[in-house]
Amino acid sequence: MTTSRAGKPRRFSADDLQAFIERAFRAAGVPDDDARTVAELMTRLDLMGADGHGVFRLPHYIRRIRAGGINLHPDIRTVRETDATALVDGDNGVGHLVVSRAARIAMDKAEKCGVAWVGTRNSNHAGAASIYAVMPLERAMIGLYVAVGSANHLPPWGGVDMLLSTNPIAVAIPALEEPPIVLDMATTVAAYGKVKTAAQRGETMPEGWMIDRQGKPLTDPKRADEGFLLPIGGYKGYGLSLIFGLLAGTLNGAALGSTVVDFNKDDTTTTNTGQFIVALDIKAFADLDTFKRDVDRVIREMRSSDRLPDVESIRVPGEGSHATFQERSRSGIPIPDSLLDTLNALAGELAVPVLSE
Amino acid sequence: MTTSRAGKPRRFSADDLQAFIERAFRAAGVPDDDARTVAELMTRLDLMGADGHGVFRLPHYIRRIRAGGINLHPDIRTVRETDATALVDGDNGVGHLVVSRAARIAMDKAEKCGVAWVGTRNSNHAGAASIYAVMPLERAMIGLYVAVGSANHLPPWGGVDMLLSTNPIAVAIPALEEPPIVLDMATTVAAYGKVKTAAQRGETMPEGWMIDRQGKPLTDPKRADEGFLLPIGGYKGYGLSLIFGLLAGTLNGAALGSTVVDFNKDDTTTTNTGQFIVALDIKAFADLDTFKRDVDRVIREMRSSDRLPDVESIRVPGEGSHATFQERSRSGIPIPDSLLDTLNALAGELAVPVLSE
Numbered sequence: 095m096t097t098s099r100a101g102k103p104r105r106f107s108a109d110d111l112q113a114f115i116e117r118a119f120r121a122a123g124v125p126d127d128d129a130r131t132v133a134e135l136m137t138r139l140d141l142m143g144a145d146g147h148g149v150f151r152l153p154h155y156i157r158r159i160r161a162g163g164i165n166l167h168p169d170i171r172t173v174r175e176t177d178a179t180a181l182v183d184g185d186n187g188v189g190h191l192v193v194s195r196a197a198r199i200a201m202d203k204a205e206k207c208g209v210a211w212v213g214t215r216n217s218n219h220a221g222a223a224s225i226y227a228v229m230p231l232e233r234a235m236i237g238l239y240v241a242v243g244s245a246n247h248l249p250p251w252g253g254v255d256m257l258l259s260t261n262p263i264a265v266a267i268p269a270l271e272e273p274p275i276v277l278d279m280a281t282t283v284a285a286y287g288k289v290k291t292a293a294q295r296g297e298t299m300p301e302g303w304m305i306d307r308q309g310k311p312l313t314d315p316k317r318a319d320e321g322f323l324l325p326i327g328g329y330k331g332y333g334l335s336l337i338f339g340l341l342a343g344t345l346n347g348a349a350l351g352s353t354v355v356d357f358n359k360d361d362t363t364t365t366n367t368g369q370f371i372v373a374l375d376i377k378a379f380a381d382l383d384t385f386k387r388d389v390d391r392v393i394r395e396m397r398s399s400d401r402l403p404d405v406e407s408i409r410v411p412g413e414g415s416h417a418t419f420q421e422r423s424r425s426g427i428p429i430p431d432s433l434l435d436t437l438n439a440l441a442g443e444l445a446v447p448v449l450s451e
Numbered sequence: 452m453t454t455s456r457a458g459k460p461r462r463f464s465a466d467d468l469q470a471f472i473e474r475a476f477r478a479a480g481v482p483d484d485d486a487r488t489v490a491e492l493m494t495r496l497d498l499m500g501a502d503g504h505g506v507f508r509l510p511h512y513i514r515r516i517r518a519g520g521i522n523l524h525p526d527i528r529t530v531r532e533t534d535a536t537a538l539v540d541g542d543n544g545v546g547h548l549v550v551s552r553a554a555r556i557a558m559d560k561a562e563k564c565g566v567a568w569v570g571t572r573n574s575n576h577a578g579a580a581s582i583y584a585v586m587p588l589e590r591a592m593i594g595l596y597v598a599v600g601s602a603n604h605l606p607p608w609g610g611v612d613m614l615l616s617t618n619p620i621a622v623a624i625p626a627l628e629e630p631p632i633v634l635d636m637a638t639t640v641a642a643y644g645k646v647k648t649a650a651q652r653g654e655t656m657p658e659g660w661m662i663d664r665q666g667k668p669l670t671d672p673k674r675a676d677e678g679f680l681l682p683i684g685g686y687k688g689y690g691l692s693l694i695f696g697l698l699a700g701t702l703n704g705a706a707l708g709s710t711v712v713d714f715n716k717d718d719t720t721t722t723n724t725g726q727f728i729v730a731l732d733i734k735a736f737a738d739l740d741t742f743k744r745d746v747d748r749v750i751r752e753m754r755s756s757d758r759l760p761d762v763e764s765i766r767v768p769g770e771g772s773h774a775t776f777q778e779r780s781r782s783g784i785p786i787p788d789s790l791l792d793t794l795n796a797l798a799g800e801l802a803v804p805v806l807s808e
Contacts, residue, residue: 236702
């Protein structure tokens with residue numbers, strides 16, 4: 095391992111990383127099938143470059159499991175149902191399992207009804223939103239996913255009490271020859287993970303990410319606890335965060351506002367996290383190939399626009415993560431040394447083999 | 452009329468305004484029932500304070516009708532259908548008629564299936580998004596509406612070719628004792644109407660609304676043609692505008708990107724405007740009163756937050772327009788003199804009685 099200290103982070107294949115995550119979860123008591131499902135989803139996030147949501151989260155997830163904050167044998171079940179909707183109670187299981195189940199139900203119902211909307215409650219943090227939005231793509235459907243974030247980081251617009259989270263949205267739309275369009279965004283200018291990363295690296299944040307309780311720009315990420323994230327477009331992003339929270343949380347009987355548990359600080363209280371996923375069958379609206387070709391046309395128009403000075407290329411959402419996925423599938427997933435040390439210490443605690451090539 | 456020149460704008464009752472709009476449309480050849488429907492919706496926007504989308508638009512709509520750009524006897528029909536979806540072809544009819552029809556279909560289908568998603572194509576500009584999002588509230592449903600804007604005002608992020616519109620979203624969620632939450636927002640920092648208003652008033656725009664083709668802030672609204680609107684949150688708002696455009700436009704076989712017709716500059720080319728509306732039945736997820744009470748709780752938490760210095764009150768989306776609706780229902784709708792002159796000139800052209808108390 096010493097060889098890597100001088101230069102680039104070591105890289106691990108997706109298979110090796112997935113196997114490591116899987117054995118960690120199994121050692122922590124997660125049943126085999128469930129451990130495999132969660133490990134596969136987390137590894138996919140690392141492949142896509144969502145580094146803050148893949149194996150990086152493993153120590154935190156395991157800590158919560160060991161503290162008793164997660165139900166390892168949940169009865170994940172549909173508690174309300176119509177032809178095109180369902181409400182899934184996750185019974186405090188691992189979020190990835192709950193949302194995967196919700197996504198499958200949504201696709202099955204959309205197959206029959208053209209569209210389906212499935213909500214969750216008693217779920218947990220489930221990783222980056224995009225992995226669920228892309229699931230319906232397999233079945234020629236558009237996916238739309240919204241989650242209530244697992245810690246409040248912003249107040250209502252004009253306020254100082256942190257009552258809202260970054261409540262992200264992800265939407266995935268297939269193309270024909272182009273990669274699918276995959277939007278995955280927090281309703282804040284910066285996701286909280288970016289603040290953490292800036293703090294780790296000793297960097298200053300740009301103005302516009304955070305303000306302090308006097309409303310002044312806060313640029314020192316080490317002082318993040320003294321301020322809060324800014325929503326995109328000011329009151330508009332506040333409105334989006336609130337609306338997404340009501341749809342993904344309140345409507346499902348899940349937490350929002352003062353009832354949200356900060357899962358960074360509290361390992362044991364049930365979070366009652368809410369999410370929802372919509373699957374929309376393209377053939378209910380259009381001939382599939384015609385639609386995909388039209389999406390190609392739109393993508394190419396965007397990309398071919400003349401550019402502002404100093405702009406090298408114009409992208410569509412998902413293009414960067416698609417390229418990262420392909421590159422990492424070939425060359426492996428880079429794991430920074432500090433994270434590798436943490437993961438191998440965790441392996442020691444769990445008495446499982448360390449991450450290795 | 453001269454009495455008002457000195458002071459406040461004259462006010463007209465909703466009934467009088469609606470009757471005026473109705474007779475203008477009838478004189479322009481719109482069938483009686485349709486004229487009444489459109490007049491009612493436009494008046495509702497004036498009552499809500501969406502001044503850029505109510506009677507203010509009448510001269511433009513009439514101009515387009517007289518130029519032959521609108522089909523006055525459209526065969527608005529469902530061209531594709533599943534249990535929970537429909538695609539409505541508006542046959543180039545007035546947008547308000549097309550979207551109202553789509554909203555009714557969505558509510559009927561959601562009654563049976565829990566949720567419904569109805570798209571439109573060959574529609575036209577239909578006024579502010581919120582009037583459609585609130586329609587499902589009558590039936591204890593949540594409404595969500597997205598439209599492709601009727602002129603492109605922004606490029607893809609990093610570009611300079613105007614390929615996207617402000618593509619707005621509106622969502623309406625009912626509460627119990629509180630007014631419903633109604634979010635209605637463009638995906639740009641400022642709607643284009645605000646730029647027009649600033650130009651009329653000779654005001655300077657704040658930095659952040661627009662940039663010029665060199666990427667520099669553009670603050671003179673009279674130079675608006677030399678620049679473009681900025682999306683909220685930079686690339687995030689660009690992503691939202693693109694995704695909303697694909698879902699409301701491309702999926703329905705409607706215009707997006709280079710195929711969008713600028714209805715400000717072109718009175719005759721069919722716009723092929725696309726929209727979609729989702730109706731979501733609350734009782735598919737929750738007990739209705741429990742849900743509404745939970746929404747009240749969330750609204751009150753937001754409003755009770757401690758505030759930043761110099762902030763007088765914290766609002767939730769829709770609160771301002773709700774108050775305006777109530778005030779204008781009592782005291783009438785203020786019509787600025789310049790608009791009144793324009794409307795009365797229009798009345799002369801159409802040989803109908805002018806707007807009067």
